[in-house]
Amino acid sequence: MSSTDCEKPPIDVIVASDKLAEPEPYIIFDRTQKRLITFVVTIVASSSTLASNIYFPAIPTIAEDLNVSVQLVNLTVTAYFIFQGLAPSLWGPISDAKGRRTAYVGTLIVLLGACIGLAQTKNYTMLIILRCLQSTGSASTNAIGSGVIGDITMRADRGGYMGFFQGVMLISIAIGPIIGGVLAGSLGWRSIFWFLTVYNGVLLMMVVFLVPETLRSIIGNGSRTPSQRIARFPLTLYQRHTTVKWDADKAPQQDPAPKRVDVLAPLRILTSKMATAIIIFFAIYFTVWQMCITAMSTLFTARYGITEIQTGLTFIANGAGSMVGTLITGKIMDRDYRRVHEKFENDERLESDGRIFPLERARLGPVPIYASVQCLSILLFGWTVQYPDQVHIAVPIVATFFTGWSTVSTQSNVTTYLVDIFHDRSAATTASINLARCCLAAAGSSAILPMVHGVGAGGAFTICVAVQLVAMVGLGVQWKCGGVWRSVKESAMS
Template sequence: MASSAGPGNNGPQRGSAEVERPISIHSHDSHDSTSDKTKEKEVDDHVGEDLIHAATVGEPCGTPYGEPSLPPSRVSSHHSRPPVVIVPRAKRRGLLAGLAIIPEVERPYDYKRSTKWTITLTIALATTAAPLGSTIFYPALPTLSAELGATDTVANLSVAMYMLSMSIFPLWWSAFSERYGRRSIYLISFFLFLVFSIASALSTNIAMLVVFRICAGGSSASVQAVGAGTVADVWETFERGRAMGIFYLGPLLGPLIGPIVGGVLADSLGWQSNMWFCAIYALITWFLILLLLPETLVRPRVEEPIVNNLQRTTTLESAKAHTKRVAASLRRFFIDPMAVLLYLRFPPIQITVFLGAIAFAGLFIANVSIQQLFQEAPYNFNTTILGLLYIAPGLGYIITSVFGGRWIDRIMAREAKKANRYDENGRLIYLPEDRMRENMWLANTVYPLSLLVYGWTVQYGVQFMVPLISLFLFGASSMLVFSAATTMLTEFVRKKSSAGVAINNFVRNIFSCLGVVVAAPWVHAIGAGWVFTTICIFCLIFGFAAIFLLRRNAQKWRVEMDKALNDMK
């Protein structure tokens, strides 16, 4: 049976000797059912290496686990699903692992689908926390400025700095999760989010509030990077698109729910109630993680015992060894997490990250403009109504999350079959760039044009349903871009899937932070129409160029990237 490398440190293992074995790639002909005339493709060394390290091999397309994706004439027998091996309670990993209702298993791919969806939905709920904490503050900013005696610009720092910390801290959360596991990181980070949300609610001046908001943003953002790693841990590639769509619904529902809840709470109870809401949300999520999220990071195949080598050494040698250990620890905790940024030098990572980041920046500029433009004439909406306007793009996110991922999975299967990419056991081989077909061409056309229509209709005071329909189309189409880009990053950097997503969050949240800062003065200076015209043109040009380059060069770039990463080891 061929190996299917997964997103953990060593990838999910299908057998003890399978990871090391070269993979032969066969092209199957459905008309050759009576004779063994299947010809092995001549694959050069580079492409062979590419398929081993960058493609997902040995996973079925739309068939039960372990069943070959072959024409009926070539399927000789039905392969039963391997038994689920539950880890004994005493050997389970992660903080308070014995309290989890869902047990840890040897191979996370072996969980039942219902269990996988429980894990995925819990992660999606947790991922909502970070963007919820930023957007829930929008309606409260005027009240906050008046009560704490801060200017509007300074008050905006409580949102902008929160988002900046969301971009930086996941680099560390991601690195720690690959070393210490997902569950422990979730529990620690959400406990910190709870503490800093309470501290924010009790703040008595703007400086105190901004500091605690920075800490709250950094702690809440752990799931945005690590969560994608968990999804990749439990879902195989052929079904991961739909799962990633549901996962990505979390960070996009935050901008929908936040202003609605924030507007109601700020109007009735004051700005502190928004922070208390975040604290309650953090507490509920912490308990859900405690009960429903087992450790999913794949276990290393060999666990080496810790040996004390200093028992027979001199005092000088012992001191040197201690110094080396301290230096290694400092490097591991302060330097190594930032090393993931080096992945940005690789074209497939770079292009995919920026493809999603510019769409995300457009999202936050649109969010800020809603607050700014719909409270002015001719609309004159109050705070509560302004919050309800975010339902329009939110519905687009939800619809695409439910149906878009399944569409992308089918496109991947179609492309693999069309190219006759099968391994020696007759199972489809998937490539990350298979996700970029008509779905991405359509999405990258619709979301910039939707912003264009929104900008001009809201500038000229067109009946409010017209710009809202544009925002709905923007939400639906941009969600296709977000989910495809995130999933591809987990596949480009498959042995450290959360690292790829951490890079994505780093760039994406920096873009969104800049968007929040410049949106209001930019719209005030040249008008919403020209602002979103500029965004539309830039997104169309860059998006089409990115899709074309990835479709044309991704395989060659992945070979070069794999070689460079292997040389770094």
């Protein structure tokens, strides 16, 4: 990137406030309905991260039962991440064009079929193929859920909803191994996939009965009846008895036209200069977290001699940290947005110096703190787990608490920031984040154990932190140049 790439443009292309970039999105759903919708789509989104991590404690048992090496079973984790990154690039644009409910039903049916097949797996070939299919079905629930929240919220309240969504979704990364350890240790590893079958069947019913269509090109402000039968929401009786009046006359004068499915939209967002730096920054931090989680069960089992169930319980701290991040990050984001917005609105020099609303400051302000905490916790984990005879297992477990908290908080801030920028393609935006983080996580999860064997746990995770520190450059670039890039784009579109 040249030094002139983010120089301040002429004042006539600066937007004094970026309110015009996102029209006031009047929606017929009241606060109770928004909370219900957010809760359901959050639980549905957890299916992806839950399925990716729930069988970590059972990997040695699966390898023994299928008569293959642990390394081969670990490859199914890599394959899962690859498809987890690629699948939303299809389902995300479908949900942005054809509707959220249509995409939800399609993905969950694929997921259900894969879970049933995995529960009856007879050989390694079936295992890896069905894990890829399982990832294809589950991975897009995150992108679709982000799209739903983008549909029903404004910037002023989006942080709280998105913080809850991203945080609870990532908690399943931490609690998945706990559930998997208990199931594998008591009922056998196949019970993990029967559990997922029942779980995802319930999620499908929740989507069908509790989640309305929210895509504005289909339902307008919520009062329009969708023409597609699959998009019709059955529980309209509940909505008719809320405090919101169902007045179709309040629908926008010009609703957006239906879109075509654009499967390249996530890739274009990923390679857009307004998003590339911050996405790569977060993808690296997410990858290091996933590398830590992937290595935990193997390192704790080998170095501390604990059982499958005990291994699952070691993930509780990570889950608790993720939960703390969930509870506080959304509130912090909404508070920061209100504070920055109020200061901006009261600044009388706006028109004279041509400044734009500092969205980067409103959304990304705490991210350097979260990133620093994650780096320190990863170092603590790596160097303490390397010396099991000298350091109690509680120390690396506590370190994972801070890793989970900081990663969840970072993802919430970054995702909300990007949905604010690409509010008309929110599902595709989240798909672009998935594409980057999952592909990097696939490489990282397959590389971490060879790194540990080569240079030790302390050395391996020190290398990871060094890469994270370099990735901080991306955050700095976004902070410095993001506002100018947005202003130029908005001026060109006006």
